[in-house]
Amino acid sequence: MKETGTVMVSARRSERDASHRAPPWRPAIEARLNRNPPELRLRDRIRPAAVLVPIVERDAPALLLTLRTEHLPTHAGQVCFPGGRFNAQDESLTATALREFEEEIGIAASSVELAGYLDFFETANSGFLILPVVGFLPENYKLNINAREVAEAFEVPLA
Numbered sequence: 001m002k003e004t005g006t007v008m009v010s011a012r013r014s015e016r017d018a019s020h021r022a023p024p025w026r027p028a029i030e031a032r033l034n035r036n037p038p039e040l041r042l043r044d045r046i047r048p049a050a051v052l053v054p055i056v057e058r059d060a061p062a063l064l065l066t067l068r069t070e071h072l073p074t075h076a077g078q079v080c081f082p083g084g085r086f087n088a089q090d091e092s093l094t095a096t097a098l099r100e101f102e103e104e105i106g107i108a109a110s111s112v113e114l115a116g117y118l119d120f121f122e123t124a125n126s127g128f129l130i131l132p133v134v135g136f137l138p139e140n141y142k143l144n145i146n147a148r149e150v151a152e153a154f155e156v157p158l159a
Helices: 006-015 026-031 093-105
Strands: 047-057 062-068 083-085 113-117 128-138 150-157
Touching: 026 113, 047 093, 062 093, 083 093, 093 128, 093 150
Parallel strands: 047 128
Antiparallel strands: 047 062, 047 083, 062 150, 113 128
């Protein structure tokens, strides 16, 4: 599977408000990200997944995290980034991250400006190979939490 997120990055930028000014800390974050996702090499027991690493554009950047509900079959009660497993209808792992973000916390995927990718991360206990997709989120976002999956959403300072 080859992840192709470049088209989505440029498409998301054009959808944002033209008057939006990037905060001064943003170029330093963008400089450390991969502009294209790494190639996914699957092994038999690995299940592909993706998370969105939403950086809230405040004077000081913040990460938006979720607390998963206690009854979920995997990662119950854990603090995490919004995301989940790749589904057959997902065009890419980037699409997976954006779909799960919208499903879990109710923020439209179109409000996220994709910035880049971090390296894949493998979970030891559940067999997921996770692509972290980094995106910028305007500070005036509105949550609509899916209470079946998410107990709470909260911000923590990035610095």
